[in-house]
Structures are given as C-alpha cells and as structure tokens.
Amino acid sequence: MNTFTEENYLKAIYHLSTQSESVSTNQIAASLHTKAASVTDMLKKLADKELINYARYQGVTLSVKGEKVALSIVRKHRLWEYFLVEKLNFKWDEVHEVAEELEHISSYELVDRLDEFMGHPKFDPHGDPIPDKNGHFKAHELxxxxxxxxxxxxxxxxxxxxxxxxxxxxxxxxxxxxxxxxxxxxxxxxxxxxxxxxxxxxxxxxxxxxxxxxxx
Amino acid sequence: MNTFTEENYLKAIYHLSTQSESVSTNQIAASLHTKAASVTDMLKKLADKELINYARYQGVTLSVKGEKVALSIVRKHRLWEYFLVEKLNFKWDEVHEVAEELEHISSYELVDRLDEFMGHPKFDPHGDPIPDKNGHFKAHELxxxxxxxxxxxxxxxxxxxxxxxxxxxxxxxxxxxxxxxxxxxxxxxxxxxxxxxxxxxxxxxxxxxxxxxxxx
DNA sequence: TAAAAAATTTAGATTAGTCTAAAAATGAAA
DNA sequence: TTTCATTTTTAGACTAATCTAAATTTTTTA
Structure with a gap:
C-alpha cells in the first residue's frame, strides 16, 4: 500500500490535473504547503512505483494506476463528507479537515458499506461528484x-x-x-x-x- | 498533539496496566510487535512529554495526562467498533483492524457526534465498556x-x-x-x-x- | 552472595519525509 | 542568441521511528 503522504501527493496531482494537462513541481509544492525540493524527492518515489509519469523538469501526469489511487481517495473524502453532513449534522464548511483524515482509512470494505448505508449518494455536500467503486462518476455541467x-x-x-x-x-x-x-x-x-x-x-x-x- | 505511534504506545501501556500495576519494556515490545530497544527510545520521549512515569529499568505507569489520552483512544476505538457493527453490519470479528485506524482520527467533535448519533452506547460489540467524553465508564462485574x-x-x-x-x-x-x-x-x-x-x-x-x- | 540468566538500555545505522542552500536546466527578453 | 529570471533538481542535513549488536543493570539461582 501507499503511505498517507504518497496518497496526498497523488490527490494533489489529480486535482491540479483538472486545471492543466501537466502539473509542475511548484504547483504541487504550493498546493501541499511544502517546498519544491521535497516535491522532487517524492516525485522520484512515485515514478519508481509507476504511479506517475515523470521526466525531470517536464512536470508530471498521473499514470492509470496513480489515477485509480487518486480516485479512491477522492471517493473516500467525498463519501465521508456526505456522512458527516447528512448523518452527524456537521455544517458544509466544517467537514473538510476531518475528511482529510478519514480519506486515508485503508479499508475498502468500510467505504463500500458506508456508501451503501447512505444510499449511494452521487454528490457530496459541496456538489462535487462522488466516484463509484470503479472510479466512475458523472459530473454536472457546471x-x-x-x-x-x-x-x-x-x-x-x-x-x-x-x-x-x-x-x-x-x-x-x-x-x-x-x-x-x-x-x-x-x-x-x-x-x-x-x-x-x-x-x-x-x-x-x-x-x-x-x-x-x-x-x- | 501526539503522533499515531505515541498514541499506540499509550494505549498498549493502558491495556497492560489493567493486568499488572507497572508495565515492563518487554511487555510493551511484545504487545506492539516491536523490539525492546525501540520501546526504550519511545518511553524516553513519552516521559519527556510527561505522559508516563518512567525510571530506567523500573517499568512505566501512565501519568494522569497519559491516561487521559489513552482513554480517549479507547473511547474512539470502541465507539467506532459499535458503529461498524450496528450501522454498517460488520461482524464482531471483523471490526478490530479498521477501528485501529479510525481511533487515530483526531477530531473530538467527530467522536462526540458519533456517540450521540448512536445513542451513547455503554458497551462495544465485545462487551467492553465505552468511556464517556470525560473518560469515565462503569465496567461490568465479569x-x-x-x-x-x-x-x-x-x-x-x-x-x-x-x-x-x-x-x-x-x-x-x-x-x-x-x-x-x-x-x-x-x-x-x-x-x-x-x-x-x-x-x-x-x-x-x-x-x-x-x-x-x-x-x- | 557470587555467578549466570534475563531484561533493559545505549550506540550506531537505516528509512521516510522534510528542509536550506547551491547548482543546473528551462524559457523569456533584449 | 546571449543574458537574466524562474523553475527545478541535487547535495547535504535533520527528525521520528525503527533496527541489530553490544553494554549495562536487575533478578534469579545455586
């Protein structure tokens, strides 16, 4: 499995990829509040694990494998947010930080049962689409x-x-x-x-x- | 706050303390599947943080502060186990590992709301008592x-x-x-x-x- | 109570993730 | 197309948690 930190990098790359095709070292550093040098180190590790496509100085894209991991993190994040708001009565502005922790709980059984418990919601409390267990989702035309x-x-x-x-x-x-x-x-x-x-x-x-x- | 690892040490010491007054380095090593040398290192750190009472070669006990942390972990662990069994239909033999991860989610708001959502259960699926938010619980006479x-x-x-x-x-x-x-x-x-x-x-x-x- | 056994601690390395500072590559501008 | 600014990478160091092997302390036992 991947570490907490690796998962956060993959998620950051995933989100940045929706803006621009290829993602730069500095963009990742800014989004994770870390330094470019640290990002470079991690990119090497993720490339070794074949989770990203990386060539020095050229930016990164997620590999198919890396995107799968990223989508599973996003799925967990958004399902937990939905749970927190719909079942535990959190406000929509209170759930992000807690979900940042919950998204790293590894059990797929857990997230799938949670999904079922809530009736397979399609969007989280902020309107973002929740990927299904295969990573598929349909976004609104926004x-x-x-x-x-x-x-x-x-x-x-x-x-x-x-x-x-x-x-x-x-x-x-x-x-x-x-x-x-x-x-x-x-x-x-x-x-x-x-x-x-x-x-x-x-x-x-x-x-x-x-x-x-x-x-x- | 304390790291994931520190929390696991405190929890292990807490559980071992129910058997014997003072807890030995080897007991902790066995319970955490680690080596005595690693335990010694961690005991020094926990003593510096005043979470345990520790004198070289003499074993450890939890300080009041350390016991509070340990009880909050135990509370979280048992509440999550209850949730998994009662709401998500896990079997009582399937919940331990998942709860080992969930117990480290830091938000107290989360665990208190979860407690309320489930109607303040007093015992987990294995019959172990669930401490309240002040760390108090009444055990069965078993x-x-x-x-x-x-x-x-x-x-x-x-x-x-x-x-x-x-x-x-x-x-x-x-x-x-x-x-x-x-x-x-x-x-x-x-x-x-x-x-x-x-x-x-x-x-x-x-x-x-x-x-x-x-x-x- | 001295020697042997067991438990514990120290010393010195290792790994993951991070940092600062310096070097190298890229790209923009004159 | 050479220079300059920006971006990125490398080099070297630090912290947390771990390990093995050796040293030390405690406990047991003869």
Whole structure:
C-alpha cells in the first residue's frame, strides 16, 4: 500500500490535473504547503512505483494506476463528507479537515458499506461528484453564476472555492445547493450581480459569482 | 498533539496496566510487535512529554495526562467498533483492524457526534465498556465461565480474548453477548464444561471457558 | 552472595519525509 | 542568441521511528 503522504501527493496531482494537462513541481509544492525540493524527492518515489509519469523538469501526469489511487481517495473524502453532513449534522464548511483524515482509512470494505448505508449518494455536500467503486462518476455541467446573462435562471449546484469563509458566507445569504436563482441585473461597473432567490432580491459580488456554480 | 505511534504506545501501556500495576519494556515490545530497544527510545520521549512515569529499568505507569489520552483512544476505538457493527453490519470479528485506524482520527467533535448519533452506547460489540467524553465508564462485574460452579447461571457479557478465530468460534456455537447460560457439568479430567444454552446442551473447552466472560 | 540468566538500555545505522542552500536546466527578453 | 529570471533538481542535513549488536543493570539461582 501507499503511505498517507504518497496518497496526498497523488490527490494533489489529480486535482491540479483538472486545471492543466501537466502539473509542475511548484504547483504541487504550493498546493501541499511544502517546498519544491521535497516535491522532487517524492516525485522520484512515485515514478519508481509507476504511479506517475515523470521526466525531470517536464512536470508530471498521473499514470492509470496513480489515477485509480487518486480516485479512491477522492471517493473516500467525498463519501465521508456526505456522512458527516447528512448523518452527524456537521455544517458544509466544517467537514473538510476531518475528511482529510478519514480519506486515508485503508479499508475498502468500510467505504463500500458506508456508501451503501447512505444510499449511494452521487454528490457530496459541496456538489462535487462522488466516484463509484470503479472510479466512475458523472459530473454536472457546471457554469459560474458570472457566466449567466440577465434574465436567465439556474440551480445552485457547486462551488469552485471550498474555504470555510466562502461557504459560511453562502450559507448566511441562503445561497445553498439546490436553490433556484434568476439573474436580474449585472452591474456594468463592478460586475456585481442582482439575483432573485425565492422572491427576494440578493446582491452578490463578482468574486462570489465566479466561485458559485450552477446547472441550467 | 501526539503522533499515531505515541498514541499506540499509550494505549498498549493502558491495556497492560489493567493486568499488572507497572508495565515492563518487554511487555510493551511484545504487545506492539516491536523490539525492546525501540520501546526504550519511545518511553524516553513519552516521559519527556510527561505522559508516563518512567525510571530506567523500573517499568512505566501512565501519568494522569497519559491516561487521559489513552482513554480517549479507547473511547474512539470502541465507539467506532459499535458503529461498524450496528450501522454498517460488520461482524464482531471483523471490526478490530479498521477501528485501529479510525481511533487515530483526531477530531473530538467527530467522536462526540458519533456517540450521540448512536445513542451513547455503554458497551462495544465485545462487551467492553465505552468511556464517556470525560473518560469515565462503569465496567461490568465479569467472571470467566470457568469460575462458575455447577448449576449456576450467567449472561454472556464479554470476552477476554479478541482474536477473530475465537470470536468466529463463539459466533458459530451461538455463544454471543446477551445469551443466558447454565453450567450443567464440569469434567474433572480436562475441565471442559457442559452448558445449557436455550434448551440445548453445549460442550466447551477449558480454554473457551477461560476466555468467555459472564455477569451474574 | 557470587555467578549466570534475563531484561533493559545505549550506540550506531537505516528509512521516510522534510528542509536550506547551491547548482543546473528551462524559457523569456533584449 | 546571449543574458537574466524562474523553475527545478541535487547535495547535504535533520527528525521520528525503527533496527541489530553490544553494554549495562536487575533478578534469579545455586
């Protein structure tokens, strides 16, 4: 099996890979709050284990084997988040750190039974898709609210930013997963947006609109 | 906080302390499947952190602080075992290893909510008491079946041996927690015992009788 | 109570993961 | 296309946890 640390590297590479094809040493270092030199050391080890494709100075991609491991970590993370919110009544902004630990519990039996216990949920509390035991998942077709035109509607279905501060803010203004919104006005000066949310008008900044995702 | 390894040492010392007042280096080494030299190194570290009382060559006891940590690990371990059996339908012989990992998840919020979710259970699936969040628990007054006299009765309430093999054996002969038994005969040659269990006669070896605990 | 046996500790290495500082490779700009 | 800045890697060191082998202390026993 892989160590806790190796799993965290694979997960980081997986998430960074959704942004750009190949992932750089510095990107990984930033995302794991570590130093480039440490990343290089680990990349050598992961390459030896054939979990990544790595050539010096050229960045990395996950191998098929590495992606499988990464997806199993992501699956565990998101299932635990769902459990924490749905069964233990945690708030959606409180679950990330605990899930960061729980995702490394090795038993596949455990995660599969947990999945069953909860009725095979398809999305975690932040709207991110939960891979099944084979690593397959279907993502929503998501757009940031900022990409909507005036008078169009959407359903809040995810976030691009996962910080507790952002999540708490959304919670406070009742912009949570599942709610239906309509764009009423876009301010041409600062790109802030006026939304209609359950018969109430709501003003959000461009920043919030960029990080809040909807399905149509 | 303490490392995973430190927690395992504290837990081992805690369990060994229930047998003998002071715990020896070799006892710890045996229980953790490690070497005496490694134990000595760790004991120095734990003593520096004031988690144990340690004098060279004299064995160790837990400090008040160390016992608190140990009890919190035991609490987590037993609550998770309860969860696995009661909510996820694991068998009582399948939960130990998974709980060995889960007990190191650091969040106290998590374990307290889990406790509440399950209705504050007082005993784990093997009959061992679950400490509350302050480390308090009331143990059953337990006796091994081998200590009973002929024609006395008892209720299966715990095990002294936790190996899957032993637990599976008990399950197979239906000697599980909560069942009422009566001692019908004690063989004077090999000390094997004939029990009455739900109108059926059952023969158990001295070894089984020693490791199966009852309340009266 | 002295010698032998057992238990424990120390000394010195090893591995995983990390770091800083210096060297090397890459890529951008003049 | 040479120079400069940036990125990445290497070199060497550190910490936590472990090990083997040797030394020391305690306990047993004769």
């Amino acid at each position: 757009k940031p609210v900022s990409a909507l035109l005036v008078n169009t509607v959407g359903i809040i279905s995810g976030v691009r930013e996962h910080s507790p501060a952002f999540l708490q803010h959304l919670e406070k203004i009742k912009l949570v997963i599942g709610k239906k919104i309509k764009v009423c006005d876009i301010n041409s000066y600062d790109h802030s947006i006026t939304l209609l949310l359950e018969d109430e008008l709501l003003y959000i900044s461009r920043d919030v609109a960029n990080n809040l995702l909807i399905t149509i | 006796k091994p079946v081998s200590a009973l006299l002929v024609n006395t009765v008892g209720i299966i309430s715990g095990v002294r041996e936790h190996s899957p093999a032993f637990l599976q054996h008990l399950e197979k002969i239906k000697l599980v927690i909560g069942k009422k038994i009566k001692v019908c005969d004690i063989n004077s040659y090999d000390h094997s015992i004939t029990l009455l269990l739900e109108d059926e006669l059952l023969y158990i070896s001295r070894d089984v009788a020693n490791n199966l605990l009852i309340t009266i």
